[in-house]
Amino acid sequence: MPLIKGNKIVADxxxxxxxxxxxxxxYCIIDLACxxxxxxxxxxxxxxxxxxxxxxxxxxxxxxxxQHFALIAINFPSxxxxxxxxxxxxxxxxxxxxQDIRAVGDILPDQALYLTRVGFSSLFLANEKNALLAxxxxxxxxxxxxxxxx
Amino acid sequence: xxxxNEFDQTLIDKRVEQFRDQTQRFLRGDLTQEQFRPLRxxxxxxxxxxxxxxxxxxxxxxxxxxxxxMLAHIAHKYDxxxxxxxxRQNIQFNWPALESVPDILADLARVQMHAIxxxxxxxxxxxxDPLAGVCAxxxxxxxxxxxxxxxxxxxxxxxxxxxxxxxxxxxxxxKDRAAVQVHDIGLxxxxxxxxxxxxxxxxxxxxxxxxxIGQTIAEFIAEAxxxxxxxxxxxxxxxLGRRDNKYKSRIKILVRATGLxxxxxxxxxxxxxxxxxxxxxKQDDIQRVKDRFVSLNYERCDDSxxxxxxxxxxxxxxxxxxxxxxxxxxxxxxxxxxxxAPGCPPGDVTGKQMNLIADLxxxxxxxxxxxxxxxxxxxxxxxxxxLYALWQQLDKAKLATVNIGTITDMICCPGLDxxxxxxASSIDIADGITQRFKDDAVDIGDVSLKMxxxxxxxxxxxxxxxxxxxxxxxxxxxxxxxxxxxxxxxSKLGDRxxxxxxxxAVIDAIDDIIQVYKTNRAGRESxxxxxxxxxxxxxxxxxxxxx
Ligand code: SF4
Numbered sequence: 001m002p003l004i005k006g007n008k009i010v011a012d013x014x015x016x017x018x019x020x021x022x023x024x025x026x027y028c029i030i031d032l033a034c035x036x037x038x039x040x041x042x043x044x045x046x047x048x049x050x051x052x053x054x055x056x057x058x059x060x061x062x063x064x065x066x067q068h069f070a071l072i073a074i075n076f077p078s079x080x081x082x083x084x085x086x087x088x089x090x091x092x093x094x095x096x097x098x099q100d101i102r103a104v105g106d107i108l109p110d111q112a113l114y115l116t117r118v119g120f121s122s123l124f125l126a127n128e129k130n131a132l133l134a135x136x137x138x139x140x141x142x143x144x145x146x147x148x149x150x
Numbered sequence: 151x152x153x154x155n156e157f158d159q160t161l162i163d164k165r166v167e168q169f170r171d172q173t174q175r176f177l178r179g180d181l182t183q184e185q186f187r188p189l190r191x192x193x194x195x196x197x198x199x200x201x202x203x204x205x206x207x208x209x210x211x212x213x214x215x216x217x218x219x220m221l222a223h224i225a226h227k228y229d230x231x232x233x234x235x236x237x238r239q240n241i242q243f244n245w246p247a248l249e250s251v252p253d254i255l256a257d258l259a260r261v262q263m264h265a266i267x268x269x270x271x272x273x274x275x276x277x278x279d280p281l282a283g284v285c286a287x288x289x290x291x292x293x294x295x296x297x298x299x300x301x302x303x304x305x306x307x308x309x310x311x312x313x314x315x316x317x318x319x320x321x322x323x324x325k326d327r328a329a330v331q332v333h334d335i336g337l338x339x340x341x342x343x344x345x346x347x348x349x350x351x352x353x354x355x356x357x358x359x360x361x362x363i364g365q366t367i368a369e370f371i372a373e374a375x376x377x378x379x380x381x382x383x384x385x386x387x388x389x390l391g392r393r394d395n396k397y398k399s400r401i402k403i404l405v406r407a408t409g410l411x412x413x414x415x416x417x418x419x420x421x422x423x424x425x426x427x428x429x430x431x432k433q434d435d436i437q438r439v440k441d442r443f444v445s446l447n448y449e450r451c452d453d454s455x456x457x458x459x460x461x462x463x464x465x466x467x468x469x470x471x472x473x474x475x476x477x478x479x480x481x482x483x484x485x486x487x488x489x490x491a492p493g494c495p496p497g498d499v500t501g502k503q504m505n506l507i508a509d510l511x512x513x514x515x516x517x518x519x520x521x522x523x524x525x526x527x528x529x530x531x532x533x534x535x536x537l538y539a540l541w542q543q544l545d546k547a548k549l550a551t552v553n554i555g556t557i558t559d560m561i562c563c564p565g566l567d568x569x570x571x572x573x574a575s576s577i578d579i580a581d582g583i584t585q586r587f588k589d590d591a592v593d594i595g596d597v598s599l600k601m602x603x604x605x606x607x608x609x610x611x612x613x614x615x616x617x618x619x620x621x622x623x624x625x626x627x628x629x630x631x632x633x634x635x636x637x638x639x640x641s642k643l644g645d646r647x648x649x650x651x652x653x654x655a656v657i658d659a660i661d662d663i664i665q666v667y668k669t670n671r672a673g674r675e676s677x678x679x680x681x682x683x684x685x686x687x688x689x690x691x692x693x694x695x696x697x
Contacts, residue, residue, distance in 0.1 A: 056389070080188055080271070082311025086388040089308055094423040108185060110172065114307035140168075143161045145301040146308075147428040 002131035004112070005100075005122040007138055009131055012124075014050060014071060023049060029073055032057060035065070043068060052104070055083025059090070066097050074120075076105035085118045092119035092149050109133035113142060119149040151214055151444045151518055152297045154262045162264045165305070169193045170252035177249070192272060192310065194265025195251055203568070204243045204251060205268040206258060207275040210282065210296040210320075211239035211521040215508035218519055220261040222504035228254055233504070235489060235497040237561055237610055238317070239277050239521040240268055244568055266304060271312045273303035273384070278320045279327040280522040284530045286478040289339045290347055292322035294440045295373070298431065301439075302377050309384050313391035313399040316384070317356070320349075329523060331355045331364045331641035332613060334401045335383060340370055348372040353383060353413070354405035359605045361612040361643050362402040367414050373436065378429040382421035386413070446516050451481035451533055465552075466541050472592055473554045474537065483534055485515070487527040487544060488551040488559065492584045495577045496562045497525035506547050514540050523637075524561055526554065556591035557599050557664070558584045561610055565603030565620060566627070572603035574620025574627035574653070582657040587664070594664055597677045600635070613637040615677045616663060617644045618656070627653045633663070633689060634681050648690055662692045 003012040017028035022038045022045075029050040035042065042049065050071030051062075066072075072091060074084040084103065091097040102122040103115050112123055112134035125131040154162075169189075176186040196203040206221070213221075221241060225233045228250050229243045236242055246254060258264055267274055276296045283291045299318060303309070309316075320337040321328040330336025336352035348370045355364025371379045383401075390408070392399045405413050460466075475484040487507065490496050499507070507527065511519045514536050515529035522528055527549075532540060544550040553559045560583060563569065565576030579601060587594065600614030604621075611617035617632035628650040635644030651659050666689050671680045681689070 079185070080311050081393060082271075082309070082313075083389055083393075085308045085311065086385045089385065090389075090423075093427070094420070110168075110189060114310060117307035140164075142164055143157055144307070145161070145304055146306055 002125050002128055003102075003122060004125060004131055004134055004138075007135065009135070016052070017049075023047065029071065032062065036061070039065070050100075050102075053087060055081055055087055057087065059087075059095070063095050066091070066095055069099065071100040071102060072097065073102040073104045073124075076103060076107050079106045079108050079111060081106075085114065088115075088119040089149055109137055112137050113140075117144065117146070117148060151212055152209070152293070152439070153442050153444065155442065158301075159259075159262070161305070162259045162262075162266070165193070165264065165266055166252060166255045166259050169255060173248065173252050188270055188311070190251075191270030192267055193251070193255065194268035195248070196269055201245045202248050202251070204246050204254060204265060205236070206241050206243070206263060206265045207268045208240050208263075208521050209300050210276060210278045210293050211280050212293065213519045213521065214261075215512045215517040215519070217261045217263055218504050218508040218511070220257060220263070222501040222508070224254055224257060225501040225504065231501040232498050233501075234495070234564070235499065235521050235525050235527070237523050237525060237608070238275060239280070239523065240275055241521070244564075269315070271314050271316075272310050273306065273312075273316045273318065276300050276303070276318050276320065277328060277333075277523070279322055280520045280528060281327060281475075281484060281530065282322055284477055284479070284482075284484060285323055285327075286476070287325055288322045288478075289324070289341055290322050292320040292328075292337075292339055294436065294443060295337075295339070295376070296320050297439050297443075298377070298436065299380065302380070302429075309388060312384070312388055313393045314396065314401075316387075316401065318380075325639055326641075327523075327638065329610075329613070329637045329641065332357050332361070332610075332637065333364065335380065336364050337376070342370055346372060349376055351379065351383075354402040354410075355641070356400055356402045357607040357610055357612055358400070359397055359607070360400075360402065361607065362406070363641050363643070364402075365405070365410050367410065367417065374431045375425065377431055378424050378427065379417075379421055381424060381429055382417045385420050386416045390416070446518075446531055448479045448482060448531070449533070451535065462542075465545075466538060468552045468592065469541055469545075469550055470537065472552045472556070473550065474532075477531070479531070481534055482531055483537065485529045485532045485537070485540065485544075486522070486554045487529070487549045488553055489526050489549070490553055490559050490584070491548040491551045492558075492588050493581065494548070495564075495567075496560060496580055499527075503547055503549065506543070507549070510540060510543055524559060526559070553588075553591050555596040555598075557587050557594055557597040557616075557660075558591045560599040560601060561614070562601045563603050563609035565601075565609075569603060569608075571606060572620060573605075573622035574603050574629060576601045576603045576609060576618075576620060579618065579629070579653075579656055583660060586657050586661060594668065595674070595676070597664075597667075598635075598637075599660075610637070611635075612643045613641060614644060615681075616660065618660075621650050623650065629653065629656045631659060631663075631693070633686060634678060636678060645686060647686065648694055651693075659693045662695075663689050666692050 026048045051069045104124040194205045234242045278292045319328040319333040332355045338350040351368040352364035353367040520528040562580045566572040599616045601618040602609035602611040613635040619630040631647040632644030636642040
């Protein structure tokens with residue numbers, strides 16, 4: 001599946017670490033349960049890893065840990081589920097997270113622009129066609145009343 | 151009237167192009183029904199029983215003659231030459247073809263209008279008091295603030311996929327004429343002891359299946375802070391509102407399940423993180439918006455009207471008394487145009503009428519027209535000396551039915567005739583009520599009657615003094631009556647009168663209710679006054695006497 005970052009399609013170095021075991025290599029994306037289970041050993045390994053969050057993730061127990069993640073992937077179970085937008089915004093504005101925030105799951109090319117406006121820095125599209133269309137949408141001249149989230 | 155700047159215009163022009171592209175992709179099969187759905191809804195396009203329905207925003211209910219002429223043009227060219235004004239001060243076209251919607255939107259953009267977010271799970275058009283700017287009891291004209299909120303909420307990237315639709319209303323007066331208590335967020339403009347402007351914020355009100363009166367979440371939010379505070383509420387709702395059941399996904403359900411105190415805490419935590427950020431409204435920002443509202447140059451004139459008796463002066467007097475209202479400016483009056491003439495579905499206006507109204511507004515009322523929550527129109531700034539001449543023309547065009555505020559000035563949703571969700575029809579019931587009461591409506595006095603074709607409550611039945619709700623009983627159309635609701639001042643939900651009533655008995659039942667009121671009222675007591683004093687029982691007895 002194509003990844004868009006910085007307004008172009010780029011190779012993806014990351015992969016999803018699906019089971020609950022402790023990952024042993026760089027660029028694994030783990031879920032919240034895995035993080036909470038293996039926090040101590042993960043930190044001691046000094047690996048580069050990322051975290052997947054669902055739109056309704058309870059952030060109370062992870063806000064202090066955010067510096068450990070080189071990437072946060074927010075999952076969209078459906079393209080009409082807008083929770084991820086607010087979560088990304090929170091990560092940027094409220095928790096000061098400055099690294100990569102990636103949109104994964106069910107997202108439409110038509111949503112690319114809005115996603116980048118609220119703080120997503122990379123988008124994982126379902127297929128090549130959608131990715132190209134998303135790039136087109138991102139390149140269009142647009143104006144917004146709302147400030148850009150950085 | 152707010153005039154767009156270049157930025158505002160670019161924004162809606164872009165939106166038209168985007169929607170044209172989306173429509174073409176859908177028609178080509180590149181977007182599925184399911185994918186196209188939220189995109190078209192965000193541009194005001196529903197698919198109804200017979201055809202698509204396009205809802206066009208009229209921000210805070212204010213139209214220019216030029217805009218109304220464009221609506222007439224659209225009705226004529228793309229629809230069956232009429233439009234329907236809604237309870238949220240917007241207009242709907244019931245018969246446009248999907249393929250022509252991008253062209254309609256382009257026409258609208260030429261007169262600074264759009265259909266953005268007039269449906270879908272996003273922040274809808276901001277509404278306010280239809281008499282904003284002309285009523286004497288106003289703390290402050292709410293319209294510039296409505297415009298500021300409109301801009302903030304338009305194509306909001308974060309809030310375009312909310313759990314459910316979201317409605318905001320603003321009232322500028324202590325007397326609530328914007329029904330703020332039955333909105334997802336209601337804002338009441340206030341002045342604090344230092345004379346600073348701010349808002350009392352209500353949250354969690356709404357009609358529909360579970361009608362709820364909104365509660366105050368903040369007594370006073372200063373004008374500078376209002377956008378950040380709204381954003382904090384929306385973010386909390388967007389994160390935590392239910393998405394598993396569309397009947398439980400409005401903010402009222404979240405507030406109720408969380409509890410107001412806890413919800414308030416959540417909102418304030420969000421607010422604390424953005425309070426001093428980009429959304430702070432500076433005096434300059436507010437002034438810049440205020441400056442883009444054209445101000446009206448009232449002339450100094452007196453309140454005199456033509457006094458010479460004419461053959462129709464009796465009718466004119468009655469119209470004057472019922473359909474016009476005091477203005478804060480000496481020598482001017484507010485004129486309501488009734489869209490409830492016998493034989494016309496409430497809120498419907500033909501293209502020809504629209505053009506005439508546009509002309510009359512130019513001639514008599516600064517070229518501006520207001521839409522009201524009661525599905526009527528208003529000329530808010532008519533010189534008293536012009537009233538007779540204006541009345542003659544309105545009367546000819548069937549826009550001067552003497553019934554504003556009365557039982558025949560009812561609110562009514564499209565019901566079974568147009569809406570695929572309806573249980574029962576409402577337009578024919580409305581017509582029956584008009585026929586029954588058209589001669590003594592004024593004599594009966596002000597009674598608010600509101601009717602919905604199903605429990606979604608688009609006709610606001612639960613806040614009508616008399617509410618009529620269409621229900622389905624084994625495939626037949628039945629009607630549930632409620633009495634004692636209110637949306638003026640303190641909102642209140644009506645109480646159920648008794649079991650549902652068969653279609654052919656509804657008009658008689660309403661007649662019974664009115665008879666009980668008339669026999670029991672003390673002097674000029676209002677319907678609600680009498681009801682409060684004597685209770686539901688006498689009404690019940692009379693309506694269900696045959697049982
Ligand atoms: S109240 Fe029901 S029938 Fe009437 S317009 Fe709304 S959804 Fe349709």
